[in-house]
Amino acid sequence: MARVLIAPADTRLSNLRYGKSYNVLNNMTADDVTIDALVGEEETAVEAQNVHVRELGTQNRLQYYGRSFRTAAREIRAGSVDIYHHMNLSYRWFNPVLLAGIAADTPTVLGPCQTGHAIMAEEFNNMLSQAVGYELPLPVSNAVYYPMNAVRDVTIDPVRMSLFRRTLEAADRITVVHEEAREAYARHVDESKIDVIPLGVDAELFEFTERQDTQTLVAIGRLEQRKGYDVLLDALANVVEAFPNVHLDVFGEGPEEQALREQAASLGVADNVTFHGYVDQSVVRDHLARARAFVHPSRSESFSLVRLEAMAVGCPVVVTETAGAHEMVRDGKEGFVVPTEAAEPIADALLELLSDFELTRAMGARARERVERNYDWRAIGQQYVDLYRSLL
Known part of the structure; x- marks a missing residue:
């Protein structure tokens, strides 16, 4: 039976709110593929019998990604992984396991990948607070946000885009969530390796209801x-x-x-x-x-x-x-x-x-x-x- 290692999968595996990582994993049922998914913490148990969730004991994003990449590198080197999958690769981000060539002989999947969206000051505050593990006052995060925006185009972005492109080039297949994302990623990598697989919805939970003539x-x-x-x-x-x-x-x-x-x-x-x-x-x-x-x-x-x-x-x-x-x-x-x-x-x-x-x-x-x-x-x-x- 083939073994897939998903690392990273998600810091917090839960079916609350939208639960995209949970729902993808929960519906990967198969008799010929076993899947190990590394998560920070599992809050909702995955029901698919061939999917095994392994907790890394943290919801701190920096700690989680560090532990996830180290574990992936170790297991790929040991030869126990048939397919390596980095789930939810952020736009303009990178994977150090791929950059180091550790998975060069292991088929690799990236995705679901999305295009970036505009990050407002409030959203940057949320992201930075998650990274450090506690809520930061908005003036504190703004002290980083506005200067960073001013210098990003000439300092951070060129380096980040280089690492991003090299990560994409090292992957065998990349899944994106819609055709616009395919076009965006095709500017950085051979389009033939890109597949469109959208995100979804629980059609049973959100069952159809006839409309009422309301306002x-x-x-x-x-x-x-x-x-x-x-x-x-x-x-x-x-x-x-x-x-x-x-x-x-x-x-x-x-x-x-x-x-x-x-x-x-x-x-x-x-x-x-x-x-x-x-x-x-x-x-x-x-x-x-x-x-x-x-x-x-x-x-x-x-x-x-x-x-x-x-x-x-x-x-x-x-x-x-x-x-x-x-x-x-x-x-x-x-x-x-x-x-x-x-x-x-x-x-x-x-x-x-x-x-x-x-x-x-x-x-x-x-x-x-x-x-x-x-x-x-x-x-x-x-x-x-x-x-x-x-x-x-």
């Missing part, structure tokens, strides 16, 4: 600048003029909450918005099941799983033109794809859905069909197993 809208995501909620509130003010009883339920927490509450009040739509904060996934699912539409005004995304969750329950979506948006959502079929930073197109799309219930129902049904066809985790896990088999 309820749902938005989900962290309350930060990148997510574009300020643009959504501007759009909502236009929608309220035609539909005074429309209501927007916002799920998520973050540093922009107070500013968004104040914006809603200044626009006169405070009574039309409820900020729920962070809630359990089942609560989000229930609200999506009752919603007229899901709206996602993000300024930048590398791959949006929450859009798939809305589509899975049969909710029409209004989404911005971030990476992979047109591949996931066909404009006018499963919903509407609108420009970023533009309130009027969002308002126009919402007004069309609120004005035409039959359109809402038809779009919702097509959204579910598209998820079942292209984004079911069960099929995605098997695509990875088939990729492994092709390398043996």
